[in-house]
Amino acid sequence: MSNRLPRHVAIIMDGNGRWAKQRQLPRVAGHKAGVEKVRALVERCATLGIECLTLFAFSSENWRRPAAEVRLLIDLFVVALNEETRQLHAREVKLTVIGDRSVFPQKLQNAIADAEHLTGDNRGLHLTLAANYGGRWDITQAARALAQEACVGKLDPAAITAEMLDERMSLAGLPEPDLFIRAGGEQRISNYLLWQLAYTELHFTDCLWPDFDVAQFEMALAHYAGRQRRFGMTAEQLQDSPGRRHQHLGRE
Ligand code: IPE
Ligand code: IPE
Ligand code: MG
Secondary structure: OHHHOOOEEEEEOOOHHHHHHHOOOOHHHHHHHHHHHHHHHHHHHHHHOOOEEEEEEEEOOHHHOOHHHHHHHHHHHHHHHHHHHHHHHHOOOEEEEEOOHHHOOHHHHHHHHHHHHHHOOOOOOEEEEEEEEOHHHHHHHHHHHHHHHHHOOOOOHHHOOHHHHHHOOOOOOOOOOOEEEEOOOOOOOOOOOOOOOOOOEEEEOOOOHHHOOHHHHHHHHHHHHOOOOOOOOOHHHHHHOOOOOOOOOOOO
């Protein structure tokens, strides 16, 4: 499998609420069980040599949930960051958070800043947590940045390219996600990485996130290893030059 290992895996961790409901537990118990699963996943990715893991922790639409659940999710996020960051640092993991963090309570903004600061120079797995993140927000903020530069005369609107937008998106500079996994049975993107998933292989599983273990992850990796990624080309073209690498948006 190692010859077809994804460089970047992006995951929607869904199904915590249903997992808890099945057990007559409060939804927050599902979220807590979900956090537990992240630890083993990070460990596995680091061991395998996967370069980037990007996890959807809280969407820009999740604010629509009952206020008490939102509060609990935020508190859980703070606790998880404070408890796990040292271990992540010891494992050489570099942690980054994407999304509009400016609306989070100060204690969460501080926990994020501390974790990013501590792990910023690490060269191991690049773990990105998407929090108050939405794919439309991401494209909008990148478009706004370009518009501002055009307004002050720093760039010509007619010269704007996809690469220039890409450079202003979250995840700029990282390889594009190779494998997307959604746990929890739904087959939708839910406003996750809309721009970045253009050529990502999609894997949907009914497994609820708190049940998503290393064996489930290996199944997704095996599924990925069996796909032929054509990027618009023909199968014959790829057979003629199997080593042909996908160059997209100027990223490596
Ligand atoms: C995913 O699980 C976690 C977050 C969205 C924060 P859900 O809470 O959406 O679980 P279900 O979909 O209700 O089962
Ligand atoms: C997506 O799950 C967001 C996260 C897992 C953080 P949702 O549960 O919010 O997605 P929908 O509402 O079912 O589309
Ligand atoms: Mg859900």
